[in-house]
Amino acid sequence: MLTSAKNEKVKNWKKLHMRKERINSETFLIEGFHLIEEAIQSKWEIKEIILQEGTILPDWNINCSVTEVTENVFQQISQTKTPQGIAAVVRFRRQQEVTGDYILLLDSIQDPGNLGTIIRTADAAGFDAVILGEGTVDLYNDKVVRATQGSIFHIPVRQENLTNRIQVLKQDGFSIWASALTNSKDYHKLTITSKVALILGNEGAGIQAKFLETADEIVKIPIYGKAESLNVSVAAGILMYHIKG
Template identity: 50%
Template sequence: MKHIESESNTSLKQWKKLHTKKEREKSGTFLLEGPHLIEEAITSGAKLQHVIVEENFEINEAWLKEEFTLWSVPAKLMKQLSETEKPQGIIAVCEMMDQSEELIKKGGRYLLIDGVQDPGNLGTIIRTADSAGLDGVFLGEGTADLYNGKTVRSTQGSLFHLPIVKANLLDIIERCKEHDLPVLSTSLQNSVDMRETPEVDGFALIMGNEGAGVQEILQQQSTLNVKIPIFGNAESLNVSVATGILLYELQRNRT
């Protein structure tokens, strides 16, 4: 185990830069915070480069079989490295996952995310997609960074459980249609109640920006526009809540 005492340590400075998207993309790495996320990463086979623990933190001995460099830091430096109010005593530097757009297949179930900007919403949506048993998630232009600390924490480890790919959503829609997958878009105009959607085997569901919804050009390319009925006085639903409702309805309605 290596020990760091100084704020001017080169490695510490580099890890702190990973709080920015620019440095994450440049290095191909991101930060994981807390035992749960690190356990999920190791279990899934993700590559950890470094694990940094606060002094006196008891690391899971099984993790020591992994090929990473172990460091210890005092509490004051852990607090600087952490992005949470109450650091959990352990942070890892993890390599980004290499995902391919070639995962689309006949009968598959996919989620297309169009411009969801809030990292917490994005993380929750990914966790929901994982829970609903989807085969992949595609992130369109304008969507929050998958490796933003808040996004990562909100996934609760689900980012390691299914393929998540940045992509041009128009291209993805075309590929889905080539595999006979109905493409469903959320919309309030020219749409049907989600309870009236036909039975499907696979599907691709498009969820849109928190305020503006799905872009019109994507709606036009979809097979069917759907909406969730509102029974009370609320104007709309949070996008992550709406995603959960629709995914589980579509799963229930599979042939």
Template identity: 35%
Template sequence: MEIISAQNTRVKEWAALQEKKHRDKTGKYIVEGIHLVQEALLAEAEVEILAYDLDKGMPSELKAHLQAVQGMEVIGVSAAVISKCSSTNTPQPVFAVVRKEQQGVEGILVKPDSLVVVLDGVQDPGNVGTIIRSADAAGADGVILGQGCADLYNPKTIRSTMGSMFHLPVVEGDLSVVLPQARERGALLVSTSLTGEDSCYTHDFRGSQWLLIGSEGKGISPETAALVDKSIIIPMAGRAESLNAAMAATILLFEGMRQRGGGGE
């Protein structure tokens, strides 16, 4: 099948997925580029439509996956269609329409000795995506997005995850409900603070640990802070006052990985 006109009804529907309200309404989102589409296919995400630039042809990296996916519609489109559906100035030659995965927090809660990252009001999509990528790299068991976080399916968030969103559970949740449930199951709720009682290098990261990361401007909300079991500090030798949320989360995750015996110590 081919679609050439950017005014086509289906193309307008795909382009609308750049907006959160349309993603929420349809339960679908767009991933752009060979790497991300490949990651979605490898993870067996529910890819409904794969659209590729007719002039450039189907990317060779994706050809091997086409037979394996049941019920996926493959459509050749014009550069104008690609451009209309793209969120970047230099559109990629392929994009996919993917159905959101309906997964709850329960899958993360039931894991014993879990290392989990919880984001509270982290609004920058680049930071949210980078934290998901770091959590994946450090072997974390999941990422939970509380209220006020950037949308997981925002094109910038998706790009920043570099495919990691398909590698570990990433779920949205109400922290006032989820955090007490985690604590009941033995998780230690840990946040960072400039007045932390322990350094992240002397804190014991073994056992079930949920790392709470807040926004750069405000930190975690007072409601979330009231649930914290322990706050730790990331020591700094230089004159910078603080680190951005993604950097702070990454340092904690990798120290956690090191202590827990990951990464071949």
């Protein structure tokens, strides 16, 4: 039982709140029964489980250390408003190869909730992979992980140079769709080809011009009311389901 927040192990767990420390250790923290169960079922490596005193550990049949801590210590490492009393240290998974015919490319998505929701929606819509370009929020940010609701463990998510990836996709016969309002066509008026890569851009600035120039189609979602634009995660959902439809 760890009772002090000054314990070295507790300090190391708290360091995982920072991106630099996650990268250095190649591990990240997750919280709650659902996320841990999703990670186990998807065969991600659980290095350690942290259990608040009085919390019952499910019979997950995994081979890792379990450390019990006091409520005060757990509050120190928790980043949720209503902690469930269970957390885990998870090892990064080696970046998986991108296969499949439906790929999502994200250019500088900065809001953690948006990124997590987009990954969750890509998983639900049956997209094959998500590629994160430069300027996109860290995949293992706790808010991103929570917003994926476990989809981070289901669908390959890679961090790459988008310019290079777009070139590879074009050579592989993909049609590149970019979401933008100007010089664009309504998405439902376009013919969906057998291989589509969809690019979505930054919440404020949109997709960078260099990526728009490489697109085969610039698509928009018509707005019938007075709103100026759609939230990027909502737009992602509409377009991905249309493409897969």
